[in-house]
Amino acid sequence: MGRVTAPNPVIPVPPADLPGTLGALRAAGHQYRTVKQELRDNLLARMRSGETRFPGIVGYDDSVLPEVERALLAGHDMVLLGERGQGKTRLIRALGGLLDEWTPVIAGSVLNEHPMHPLTPASVAQVAEAGDELPIGWLHRSMRYGEKLATPDTSVGDLIGDVDPIRIAQGRTLGDPETIHFGLVPRTNRGIFAVNELPDLAERIQVALLNVLEERDIQVRGYQLRLPLDLLLVASANPEDYTNRGRIITPLKDRFGAEIRTHYPVDLELELALIRQEADLVAAVPEHVLEVLARFARAVRESPSVDPRSGVSARFAIAAAETVAGAALRRAGLLAASASPDGRPEAAVARVGDAVSVTSTLRGKVEFESGEEGREIEVLAHLLRTATAETFRAHLAGLDLSGFTALVEDGTAIETGELVGSAELLRQVGTVPGLAKVLDRLGLGDAPTPEEAAAAVEFVLEGLHLTRRLGKDVTDTGRTVYGGRG
DSSP states (O other): OOOOOOSSOOOOOOOTTSOOBHHHHHHTTOOOOOHHHHHHHHHHHHHHHTOOSSTTOOSOTTTHHHHHHHHHHHTOOEEEEOOTTSSHHHHHHHGGGGSOSEEEEETTOTTOOBTTBOOSHHHHHHHHHHGGGOBEEEEEGGGSEEEEEOOTTOOHHHHTEEEOHHHHHTTOOTTOGGGEEEOHHHHTTTEEEEEETGGGSOHHHHGGGHHHHTTOOEEETTEEEOOOOOEEEEEEEOOHHHHOSOOOOHHHHHHOSEEEEOOOOSSHHHHHHHHHHHOOOSSBOOHHHHHHHHHHHHHHHHOTTBOTTTOOOHHHHHHHHHHHHHHHHHHHHHTTTSOOTTSOOOOOBOOGGGGGGHHHHSGGGOOBOGGGTTOHHHHHHHHHHHHHHHHHHHHHTTOOOHHHHGGGTTSOOEEEETTOOHHHHHHHHOSOTTHHHHHHHTTOOSSOOHHHHHHHHHHHHHHHHHTTSSEEEEOTTSEEEEEOOO
């Protein structure tokens, strides 16, 4: 689950002290290595130094990453299989960090050819003619990663290449490599190429990758170019029994050295870590609210009402946290005109009641079983209540909360909701016995802000309602009213 990159990334400038000619490169003691040797050496170096091998990858330390590392050390191309939102693309892109920061190339080479290992006849002749005076360029590792989202309209020309009719018209023969306009795969020579959602690639197009994976050469328009490509090919795919849009053909599956299954976070702490790392929060979201959302995502994923083959993406919990933060910011904006008694405007701090909005805004991220048609929001609302109750018990079980239930014993009602400010909510509850212990259990400290205290109070009220110790009603204006049961 990675961030969207800038449309025009700045190309890094190589350091001035790097060799500028083939002779200087040799004098510096540079040794040619294939991409897979480079990845193997750099991975081993990071293992020995204790450096993080795959920054930003959460939840795979004891399962997926060891398999990926074994595949890289063995020099295997690999395919990652897993449901949507399991970080397959993020993991694939992280592989590029194991490449050398800078690598030498023949200046102007379309295929990023190494000066000590030219491939095309033109480059071989150029190296032979210029010798040690051959000018070389330097390619940053960020430019050695190529990626293609497989779509039904992808052609062999897109991936491998096609004959350039203009060059034919200029007099070159059909068997001349100079007549070829190379596709994405050969242009990523000496790098890593990824095919996302490989089963979506038409089977006849998948055939074009067979030689790339095994013989390491390419075929264009019926004749063969003996160009031994040097690259790591990685693919991602959803399980075939879910997509039903296509399959990976058997000969292609056989050519991948490793098939690695990914998975969702295996426990609550990893789910929370992923949300904290990935969510772009526009307001403060207390830990207990994040935990409710993490439990909610896991409950949706495990619900019998949800199609298990489709999965529930990690992006579901991330979007839920961002939506809740947005609701808190909206409240702060709408209440800006009505400042608290001390003249301080409402700060944006999320409460558990803000999570109600996610049941409608995020239902499109979940594929339900056919029998649940029309009940989607009802199912999600039930699972959200379950997640809130579990979080309430996890943090506040055994705590004396009679001070909160006593607030409504004389028929008094407490109003909260999306547009109820923290000052108004705290004024209604006054000084509550046990609130300090609640704040401590929720990690809000000895001196919480009014907004944090209000978030804790609302969480207690909702938890008491869900454990059948308080009544609850929602008014036509959207306010939530807590009172005695009965």
